[in-house]
Amino acid sequence: MENLKIAIGDGFLESFAQIPKAKQKKVMEFVAKFRYNPMASGINYEKINDARDHNFRSVRIDQDYRGIILKPAQGNVYILLWVDKHDDAYDWARSHRCHIHPQTGTLQLVQIVQGDQPETESSQIPAAAKNTPRLFDLSDDTLLSLGVPAENLPRIKDLISVEDLEAVEKTLPIEAFEALYLLAAGTSLDEVLIDYASKTVTKDVNTEDFAEALNQDASRRRFYVVGDEMELLEMLEAPLERWRVFLHPSQRRLIARHWSGPVRVLGGAGTGKTVVAMHRAKWLASQLTGPSDRILFTTFTSNLAVDIQENLRKICSAQEFQRIDVQHIDAWIVDCLKRLEYHLRVVYPNGKDSEYEQCWSLAEGLINPSLGLPTSFFREEWERVILPQSIRSRQAYLTASRIGRGVPLTRKQRADIWPVFEEMRIQLTQRKLTTIEDAAFDIIAMLDSGSNIKPYRSIVVDEGQDFGPEMLVLLRRLVPENEDDLFIVGDGHQRIYHRKAALGRCGINIRGRGKKLKINYRTTEEIRRFATRILEGIAIDDMDESLDTLMDYRSLMHGDYPDVHQFSSINDESKWVAEKIESLISSGMLSQDICLVARTNTLLEEFQSQFQSMGIEIRKLSRQVPDNRNLPGIRLATMHRVKGLEFKAVFMVAINHNIVPLRIGTTTQDSTEVNLRDQNERALFHVAATRAIKYLSISAHGKASEYFSI
Ligand SMILES: Nc1ncnc2c1ncn2[C@@H]1O[C@H](COP(=O)(O)OP(=O)(O)OP(=O)(O)O)[C@@H](O)[C@H]1O
Structure with a gap:
């Protein structure tokens, strides 16, 4: 036809x-x-x-x-x-x-406002007094270019508050409402025009x-x-998976085009960074011509990589899908080591008896007490200075940059401290072990000496804020400097693993290609505001040595304010949570759309046994097994584990004093380190709270966290 x-x-x-x-x-x-x-x-x-x-x-x-x-x-x-x-x-x-907007040419769907429609909410707004300041002081041409239909102009120009604007939402095309809402919330006209104004305001539509x-x-x-x-x-x-096809123009603009070099996309939680990254990977795969050209899509956390793989399968053709390797960065490094027949096993600093901690406690034996430095200082120095810079010799340590560390050290002190780190490496090597940072730097060295590691045509990175310098340098080396080489999405406000790197310092030059997403698609504005307050006043970087802000980030959905409750015991808290869950389920929510989040595994286990004794079906989220949302049961997860996920209802439980922020096991006195840890804990709280789509509850038992007063 x-x-x-x-x-x-x-x-x-x-x-x-x-x-x-x-x-x-x-x-x-x-x-x-x-x-x-x-x-x-x-x-x-x-x-x-x-x-x-x-x-x-x-x-x-x-x-x-x-x-x-x-x-x-x-x-x-x-x-x-x-x-x-x-x-x-x-x-x-x-x-x-x-209708087709006569100035912008856009197809618009709206609720009818005019004439004899007494039932529309908009018509309930009384006309404002003549001398009351109006919400917008914009010309007709500007309003038209933002997609406001001509017949709505008088009404829009008469609005005096954001509440008035919200009342006429349905009578406006979505793009016009969004642009006006952002303006009302304080986004500058210039910025709104960049994202929303039609480039083709014409009389000839x-x-x-x-x-x-x-x-x-x-x-x-x-x-x-x-x-x-x-x-x-x-x-x-899959009718609710709107992200598969209905992209925001600010998202679409990032996806289907060639970029002359690396791109970095910022955006607060829920702004669709992962969605954009997935569509970008699909588009890149569709552009490949060479028979062996491939794309790497990498993330920081393992369960996010599993979700992304599944979602890519839904939006890609079979040919596109088979050209994209999806793997979280640690798994990629470990696989690469195997391919290179490098016989060290990567171990992590978790758990008292882990091999990593055994090596560390032997290294700690070499601490000279006369130096007067607390043991926590050595561990922090190892994690913040030695590993990220791949310092492997005493000489290199004597001249290494220690920017960001609170306690200054003389050359002599550095020399006295060095044996501890040297011993740590000896202990690891004797057991045929290594750290993820050293492993990444070893791969970089092998690449530099000409090792044949399968190169990629392009790399897409999600959760970029958690990638350490060694990982970013490695990614830079894995893909030739070229058009469309790197596409990195991330959000410094969600950095929860103490890793920090500046793209430019890792050889990734994003000049002119730093972009930002501003509309939250996940969370109601009430939850978003609550979750964002915890980070107010804290300087957060844009992954490239400048500052980022959440001031220009909004949600257009509305709902209830988060519930905040304090209880005298865990029994009372879990009973209240269980009752609330029951009422959500009886109002139609599925149990699998509800998640209980705690700061530590121990607390999660306590809630688990409380719930089990009440006969409530639960499922603990694990790192290894992807969450099958077809299976019923309330999800249980730590704050770290929920990163990248979303649930209709989130219960943040046991937000108790000394638990959030977590003070157990930390002895550091270094004020820089204390601030860093506090920032990290706030980011964790922010991440957990922004997983909620419709309902968020924060509760504590005993003395509540100081974050309660935000
Ligand atoms: N254009 C769109 N239309 C409809 N829904 C969208 C769109 N873009 C994103 N979403 C939805 O918004 C939610 C958040 O998207 P996504 O997970 O990509 O955000 P994010 O910025 O990566 O979030 P976070 O950083 O918090 O993990 C998801 O439910 C996604 O399906």
Whole structure:
């Protein structure tokens, strides 16, 4: 069929997700037939009486259900808009319209505001007094360029508060509402114009050319032109996974284009960094031509890599998917060591009796007490100075940079301290062990001496803020300096592993290619604000020696403020949590969409036994096994483990004094180190709180954490 264009609106998927399974099956049957031939004789397009939009038609799904389709008189365009019970579908059609903005050319879907619509919320806003300052002082042209329809201009210019703006949300196209909301929240006009203003404000838009309107970036935010029948059916199989196709223009702009060198994308929690990174990897894979060209997609945490692999499978073609290696960075390093027949095993500083700690306690034996430095100082020096800079000789240590360390050392003191670190390496090597940092530097050395390690055409990095310098230098060496070489997403506010590096210092030059995402898609604004307050006043870097801010980051969803409660005992706390969980489940939430988060494994285990004794089904999230969200059960996880995940409801439990921030096992007196640890603990709290989509609870038993007063 010539020039046939079939598109689906995000509302169709949203309404489809709400209808019973049996009806969904009928819709899928209809959609398959419709996609094959929208003009098939069995499809009857009924006009809708009283609909303001003369292009709307209803189609029969079965006796009770109807679909609403946009079928303009001109062109061969069909857009699936809504599906519902007969009367509800008709009501929806009567209260909406879909038009092409005459200045920007964008296809817009809005609730009808004008005329005799007394029921709309917007019409309940009383006209403001003449001398009351207005929310926006913008020209008609600016408002039009942001996508505000001409008929809404007087109303928008009359608004006096953000609450007024929220009340008219549904009557505005999404891009216009978002731009105005960001302006109202304090984002500068210049920034908003960069992200939202149409580049093509013109008087020559053909407002009947729907095929052309679908090509506009801003239209693709809500409307997706579907390829074949399979693609459409796959979308219906996962209707809530909107991220697969409906990208924000600020996301889309980062993905499908060539970049002249490394790109760094910042963005607060939930702004879609992982989504962008995945679409970028797919696009890069689609560009590969050489038979052995490959992409590496790497993360810091192992369970995120597992999720990403699964999600990439959903959005990539088979050819694209098989060209992308997804692996968290430590696993990649360990695999690489094996390939290079390098016979040291990587060990980590966890647990009292771990091999790493055994080596460390022997090294500690060499501490000279006359130096007057606490033992914690040596461990910090090892982790913050020796390992990240790969200092392997006394001479190198004497001249090493110690920027960021609180206690200054003379040359003589350095010489006296060195034997401790030397001993640590001896102990590790004798046992055929190594650290992840040393392993990464060893691979870099092998690359420099010409080892044949499979090179990548491009590398995509998620959680970039947690990559240490050794990992970033390694990634830089793994991919030739070229167009589209590195794409790194991250957020310094979520740095929770004490690792810090500046991209520029690792040879990754992002000049002119530092970008930022600002809309939170996960969390309500109430939860986002609460979660962000914990980091207020703390200077957070942009992964490249400048500062980043969360001031320009917003959510457009709203909900309740987080619940904050203090109890006298763990019994009382767990009883309250269990009751609240029960009420969430009885109001329709699935148990697998609820997660209980604690700072330590020990506390988690205490809650686990409390819950078990109450007969509540639970599942502890593990590093090794991916979480199968089809299985019921309340999820239990530490604050570290929930990084990168999301749940409809999050209960942060045992937010007790000395537990959050965690003071157990730390003896350091060094003020720089104390600040660093506090920052890390705050980031952990922020990460855990921003996992919540709709509901967040913070509770403590006994004395509460000082973070309670934020
Ligand atoms: N364009 C989009 N349309 C709809 N949903 C989106 C879009 N982009 C992202 N999302 C959704 O927003 C949520 C957060 O996305 P994502 O995990 O990519 O954010 P993030 O910035 O990596 O978060 P974090 O740093 O907190 O882990 C997810 O549920 C994702 O599906």
